Amino acid sequence: MSATEHLHHIGPALVLLIGSGVVFSADLVTPRRASLWGLTLVALVGGFLYALWHATSGTSGEALSGAVVVDEFGLFFAFVIIIATFAVVVASRDWADGREQAAEFYALILVSAGSMVLLAQSNDLITIFVALETTSIAQFVLAGIARDNRGAEASLKYLLTGAVSAAILLYGFAFLFGIAGTTSLAGIADFVGTADEGTRLPLMLGFVLVAAGFGFKMALVPFHGWVPDVYQGAPTPVVSFLSVASKAAGFAIVLRVFYTGLGGGGTFISDDWAVMFGVLAAASMVFGNAGALLQTDVKRLLGYSSIAQAGNIGIGLAAVAAGSTIGPAGVLFFIGTYVATNLGAFIAVIAASQRLGSDEIADYAGLIRRSPLIAVILIVCLLSLTGIPPTAGFIAKLYIFNGAIQAGETWLVGLVAVGVVNTGVSAYYYLRWMRTIVMDEPLEAWTFRPAVATQGVMMAAGLAVLVIGLMPTPLISAAQRAAAVLQ
Amino acid sequence: MESTGIVVAFWVLSALTIGAGLAVFLSRNLVHAIMFLILAFLGMAGLFVTLSADFIAVAQVLIYAGAISVLLVFAVMLTPLASRDNANSLYVVPGVLAGLALAAIVGFVAFEADWAALSGAAADQRASGATIEVIGDLLIGRYVLAFEIASILLLFALLGAIVLVHERTEPAVEVEPGAAGGELARESREPA
Amino acid sequence: MFLPDIPEAAVWAIYFAPLASFLLIVGFLWRRPLEAGRLTIFAIGLSWVLALWALDTSIGLDGEPAAFEPHAWFTLFDLDISFGIRLDGLSAVMLFVVTSVSLLVQVYSTGYMHGDTGYSRYFAFMSLFTMSMLGLVMASSLLQLFIHWELVGLTSYLLIGFWFHRPSAAAAAKKAFIVTRFGDFGFLVAVVLIWVKTGGVFDIAEINELAAGLSAALLTGFTLGILSGAVGKSAQFPLHFWLPDAMEGPTPVSSLVHSATMVAAGVYLLARFFPAIEAAPGGVHTTIAYIGGFTAIFAASMGIVMTDIKRVLAYSTISQLGYMVMAIGLGGYVAAIFHLFTHAFFKSLLFQGSGSVNHATGTFDMRLMGGLRHSMPITFWTFVVGSLSLAGIFPLAGFWSKDEVLLDAWHEDKILFAVGVAVAFMTALYMFRAIFMTFFGEYRGGEPAESHGDAEAHDEHHAGPHESPASMWAPLVILSIPAIFIGLVAFLDFGVLIEGAIPEELRHFEGVHVDGVVLVASTVAALGGIGAAAAIYFAGQPSPDVLRQALGPLHRLVERKYYVDEVAEDGAVRGFLYNGAGRAAAAFDRVVVDGVVNGVGMATRTLGDGLRRVQTGQMQAYTSLYLVGVVVAVVVLFAVSGDVLER
Amino acid sequence: MSVELGHYLAVSGIVFGIGVAVALSKRNAIAVLMGVELMLNAVNLTLLSFSRFSTAFGPDDEPLTGHVFVVFVLTVAAAEAAVALAMAVLVYRRRETVDLDRINLLRW
Incomplete structure (x- = not known):
């Protein structure tokens, strides 16, 4: 394989990383903010087209000595991450262009997205670790980029907890490497498949530590502590980025490591980690929803809600481990819909909170009269988060629950029951917010509408939520094709 | 294997590292704690040598004992009004318990697990010589991608540090707007 | 029968017309309330016409399901999700009921809601609700049914809480x-x-x-689950208590949601799964029947002591739904749906009548009404018709259906028959108590000063109560026609139509037949109830002499009524019923209901406290939790693989 | 008596535990960072000792991969430290403290 071919395999990520450099350099040349924004979008479109090229030309296989692999699983996440980043960048233009650090903001977003795309296609512990840390450090800085009191606090907490978590993850990696004698996921899978009980203890220690490290990214309880604080304190555009792209990447890498690396549902430790993810999922749903019940700040509420949603995905992970064949596709489908839904909600919040000057739920009173478009999009997305048909969230929950039921374990059915009850609880706080938007008297009379580009992405997200809800088949088959790679 | 030398070195260096680590925890003064930390780093470097990891040992001394410690000292100096007593927070009990538990778990695994398959005479023959060449080959061969991303990581960590601290827009607060930025730029370049 | 068979697209149009109305209102008519109201009426009118066609088709098929194939929706590996329409006797009748009542309620609403600031919003919600209810009724798949079941719940939440600025309304919706x-x-x-x-x-x-082939345990679980859903939606004991509070919504909402549609959905659900319930073990039937029977008598006893006219109607609805559930449990599938059918019309009529009264007086408190029969003759007479029908007086609609229920009870379970008769007595008693308090005697001034300020309180009534506008009384008049005559459908093969929806071996309805005992018992009970009400609330004394005198227009006695009323309330009613059954029921409400509400509140507070310990804002709390999680996970996993440790 | 893999792992476990204790129980953000550095050091020791002693390596696997891994850990640790200290300075400017006990504006 020639050097160009190697580079071709990491093309989408490369475009984003180079784009990041270009944006940063352009800041030194041109004082015009609009051109930075445009360049960022160009880079994202370029990455998207490159990924599309991979998808249509059927590029696949390992590259760079097995450090990365191009497959439909990685491409699925590449598309999800790039599209989500695109939407975030479009929507945050007003916010970013108004500040001194616009160039750094765009550059960091791009570098973070680029390393996430790389992360989704990494196939080796070292590549995973470095890509993960690159995107993490970019996110730590992004969280504090507004340099206000709350943002600084949020980013410091995010970084310190993240550093502890990274150390734990690394310790796990060290054990996996030492026991299996290799850093490649395929090699680890081979080892686990043939290993005997003698390696059980260190292997188990290793995978618990790794799961904890990834649990931090996925915001599963009890590794979730940073989530509400960072969601509340960091700038909203950054939070929207964290909540969709970062989460998608977290789940991507977990699926790849645990499904490919630990050999899927058939090894002698599968049951252990099925139960473990089951417990984490249940705890996340209960804690996330309980926390969200009490919140008055929309961003904090969405933070807790994202913990609860991670719990839903956790059900899928448990099902995967327990041998459900539907599980992996269910997780991918859930992530796809979750990204669309959360994007819609967050972009609406970005658009609204900038005009309202507040993140309090109470200030969303009567939003439907002040800005009908934002309100309707927000309501559609909240309904989807609740899992009420005919939105995408409903199908996604159905899919995940079906996967768990199909695995045929009694305790998984119990887990589904916990999920269902929690759906009911979550309806309470989502509805409360919706009621404020629709029914309460507006505090002020003046109306507003977001920028045209923001309107566009907002409507696209809202429409996607509805279209996926009514016609889920295309996304389902995409998820199935992507998941088939792992098996 | 020149066993006695290694064995003695291992025990002495282990005691040094662990003792210095404990001192970091127990020390009442933040600056003293940093000094003990450097000592622990050095002990660790010695342990690396006993593992025939000479290149890593040198890197350890340079980066940890050198750069990172300097960074820590800088940070302490830049926050003059913060407490210097290295005091414990509210979470000292769970902290110590979690630390003990983790040490116990790893120790349990270390002695309980069936390492026979994983260690033995074969390891003794393992290259104790030219590690640098092999590492270099791996870095620009098999792990070249990680190597390149790591460079991006360093670049953006630098950029991030500057973004966070360099105050371009608030001249009213800073007497010398350039001063803080300058310090930080220097500070951030250290590790690279 | 008269028309060609309805095509599937036309049935879908029944569903999509209100949906289109909702979308158009939200999209374009938000600031044009008049058009919003007209559009809603037009859309539901269209649905109504098509529902008539569907009904006609279904009659032509003798109630057998029309041959509509389900459509594939999407596939989750082994799970094929499809959607489709089930049009049979049961759903055709329900479609007819829902569209008819909804149409009249919308017309009524244009008068009742006139001038409300949320006029467009109101009609948008009403359209959405009607759509959900229609979707629930016509669903061919359980999933589809469940989706609409939830949508009905959601939209009713929006409607009950329509006047969100009133804390009581918001609380009731919640x-x-x-x-x-x-x-x-x-x-x-x-x-x-x-x-x-x-x-x-x-x-x-x-x-x-498949139900017949399932294990008894599974079938019991399944049918009890269905029952649980029905108990919630149809406000059966012990989940009945939300319905009286839900009266905080606008009265037309109660008239639609809480008489004919949403609360009937529970009974519909039971009927839909009637074959499965029939296949279930006997204990399930008994449970259903006794839940229904107990709810019927329990709610009726509460109805007697209420002073708020809408709450009387709410308890009455619970009680009548209990009748229907009881009938299902006794195997009286046709009787249950028949009663649902007639009840929809006369109860909707009564709710609208109470709204009309409120429109005139500005209050729902019957103690502040009185003498309205002169100023509001149309409302008065239609209300009487509805009450007579509800009380089951021959030959009004309620008589026929109630008789069917009682007949089933007579054959199946004598205890429940006795309960049914007692409920018939109490029904007549509280309805006529309401009539006497509201329409007889002297006008007692209308709204209390402190309750002013609601959108529901209109300004015209300051000149004294007067008849409501035509848009309000016209539906009353129209509804009173079915309230009188609709029971006669029993003679028109109604049973055949309804039974077409279930397998042949379960059909056993043999047409209308009158059993002497049942006829006498129910009529005596109803007349006795009316008589008792007249004696207590009109004549002032529960003695035959006074009752005879009371039949004349006796101004003097009526003047004394206010005074006597209180005595009667305290003595006969409060002293006996309230302190007995009513008190017990109220105590239950206090203990259980408040217990639940307080429990939720306390749980939230506890959670909050717990959260404050975990989510303290200090980064180390999070890392501590994190590491504790890691340690616990490792220890537990090591412990469960004990065989490894032994080596 | 000889030194085996288990001994090194035990030492790394102890150092890791000390790192955890420091990171979790020190009030000053900079001290927390010191704990993290100790944890990373323990990880490095583990990697190197596996590199030295493990026989799990297949014919295609280079035992010195562990050393490469450590190089990356060192790099990342340095970058993380730089950003962390910049952030500590930023917080200090806003609050005049880096005591985590007092950095809890965002909570519950």
């Missing part, structure tokens, strides 16, 4: 939503059970066919 969700949880369990055990069969007809 209560209704939460309480019905308790029931829905059971329903969900049933859905999941059937999903797990049949590998994803969601077609209702198929489930009913």
Whole structure:
């Protein structure tokens, strides 16, 4: 394989990383903010087209000595991450262009997205670790980029907890490497498949530590502590980025490591980690929803809600481990819909909170009269988060629950029951917010509408939520094709 | 294997590292704690040598004992009004318990697990010589991608540090707007 | 029968017309309320016409399901999700009921809601609600049914809480939503059970066919889950308590949601799965029948002591729904649906009548009304017709259906028959108590000063009560026609139509026949109730002499009424009924209901405290939790693999 | 008596535990960072000792991969430290403290 071919395999990520450099350099040349924004979008479109090229030309296989692999699983996440980043960048233009650090903001977003795309296609512990840390450090800085009191606090907490978590993850990696004698996921899978009980203890220690490290990214309880604080304190555009792209990447890498690396549902430790993810999922749903019940700040509420949603995905992970064949596709489908839904909600919040000057739920009173478009999009997305048909969230929950039921374990059915009850609880706080938007008297009379580009992405997200809800088949088959790679 | 030398070195260096680590925890003064930390780093470097990891040992001394410690000292100096007593927070009990538990778990695994398959005479023959060449080959061969991303990581960590601290827009607060930025730029370049 | 068979697209149009109306209002008519109202009426009118056609088709098919194939929706590996229409006698009748009542309520609403600031919003919600209810009724798959079941709950939440600025309305909406969700949880369990055990069969007809082959335990679980859903939605004991509070919504909402549609959905659900219930062990039948019977008498006893006219009607609705549930439990499938059918019309009429009274007086408190029969003759006479029908007086609609229920009880279970007769007595008593308090005697001034300021309180009534506008009384008049005559459909093969929806071996309805004992017992009970009400609330004394005098226009006695009323309330009613059954019921409400509400509040507070310990804002709290999690996970996993440790 | 893999792992476990204790129980953000550095050091020791002693390596696997891994850990640790200290300075400017006990504006 020639050097160009190697580079071709990491093309989408490369475009984003180079784009990041270009944006940063352009800041030194041109004082015009609009051109930075445009360049960022160009880079994202370029990455998207490159990924599309991979998808249509059927590029696949390992590259760079097995450090990365191009497959439909990685491409699925590449598309999800790039599209989500695109939407975030479009929507945050007003916010970013108004500040001194616009160039750094765009550059960091791009570098973070680029390393996430790389992360989704990494196939080796070292590549995973470095890509993960690159995107993490970019996110730590992004969280504090507004340099206000709350943002600084949020980013410091995010970084310190993240550093502890990274150390734990690394310790796990060290054990996996030492026991299996290799850093490649395929090699680890081979080892686990043939290993005997003698390696059980260190292997188990290793995978618990790794799961904890990834649990931090996925915001599963009890590794979730940073989530509400960072969601509340960091700038909203950054939070929207964290909540969709970062989460998608977290789940991507977990699926790849645990499904490919630990050999899927058939090894002698599968049951252990099925139960473990089951417990984490249940705890996340209960804690996330309980926390969200009490919140008055929309961003904090969405933070807790994202913990609860991670719990839903956790059900899928448990099902995967327990041998459900539907599980992996269910997780991918859930992530796809979750990204669309959360994007819609967050972009609406970005658009609204900038005009309202507040993140309090109470200030969303009567939003439907002040800005009908934002309100309707927000309501559609909240309904989807609740899992009420005919939105995408409903199908996604159905899919995940079906996967768990199909695995045929009694305790998984119990887990589904916990999920269902929690759906009911979550309806309470989502509805409360919706009621404020629709029914309460507006505090002020003046109306507003977001920028045209923001309107566009907002409507696209809202429409996607509805279209996926009514016609889920295309996304389902995409998820199935992507998941088939792992098996 | 020149066993006695290694064995003695291992025990002495282990005691040094662990003792210095404990001192970091127990020390009442933040600056003293940093000094003990450097000592622990050095002990660790010695342990690396006993593992025939000479290149890593040198890197350890340079980066940890050198750069990172300097960074820590800088940070302490830049926050003059913060407490210097290295005091414990509210979470000292769970902290110590979690630390003990983790040490116990790893120790349990270390002695309980069936390492026979994983260690033995074969390891003794393992290259104790030219590690640098092999590492270099791996870095620009098999792990070249990680190597390149790591460079991006360093670049953006630098950029991030500057973004966070360099105050371009608030001249009213800073007497010398350039001063803080300058310090930080220097500070951030250290590790690279 | 008269028309060619209805095509599937036309049935879908029944569903999509109100949906289109909702979308158009939200999209374009938000600031043009008049058009919003007209559009809603037009859309539901269209649905009504098409529902008539569907009914005609169904009659032509003798109630057998029309041959509509389900459409594939999407596939989750082994799970084929489809959607479709089930048009049979049961759903055709329900479509007719829902569209008819909804249409009249919309017309009525244009008068009742006139000038409300949320006029467009109101009609948008009403359209959405009607759509959900229609979707629920015509669903061919359990999943589809469940989706609309939830949508009905959601939209009713919006409608009950329509006057959100009133804390009581907001609380009532919340209560209704939460309480019905308790029931829905059971329903969900049933859905999941059937999903797990049949590998994803969601077609209702198929489930009913498979039911006979399922194990007794599973079938019991499934049917009890269904029952739980029905208990929540149809406000049966012990989840009945949300309905009286839900009266905080606008009266037309109560008239639609809480008389004919949403609360009937529970009974409909039971009827839909009637074959499965029939196949279930006997204990399930008994449970259903006794829940229904107990609810009927329990709610009726509460109805007698209420002073708020809408709450009287609310308890009456609970009680009548209890009748229907009881009938289902006794195997009286036709009787239950027949009663649902007639009840929809006269109860809707009564609710609208109470709204009309409120429109005139500005209050729902009957103690502040009186003498309205002169100023509001149309409302008065239609209300009397509705009450007579509800009381089951020959030959009004309610008589026929109630008789069917009682007949089933007479054959199946004498205790429940006695309960049914007692309820008939109490029904007549509280309805006529309401009539005498509201329409007889002297006008007692209308709205209390402190309750002013609601959108519901209109300004015209300051000149004294007068008849409501035509848009309000016209529906009353129209509704009183079915309230009188609709029972006669029993002679028109109604039973055949309804039974077409269930397999042949379960059909046993043999047409209308009157059993002497039942006829006498129910009529005596109803007349006795009316008489007692007249004696206590009109004549002032529960003695035959006074009752005879009272039949004349005796101004003097009426003047004394206010005074006597209180005595009667305290003595005869409060002293006996309230302190007995009523007190017990109220105590139950206080203990259990408040217990639940307080429990939720306390749980939230506890959670809050717990959260404050975990989410302290200090980064080390998070890392501590994190590491504790890691340690616990490792230790537990090591411990469970004990065989490894032994080596 | 000889030194085996288990001994090194035990030492790394102890150092890791000390790192955890420091990171979790020190009030000053900079001290927390010191704990993290100790944890990373323990990880490095583990990697190197596996590199030295493990026989799990297949014919295609280079035992010195562990050393490469450590190089990356060192790099990342340095970058993380730089950003962390910049952030500590930023917080200090806003609050005049880096005591985590007092950095809890965002909570519950």
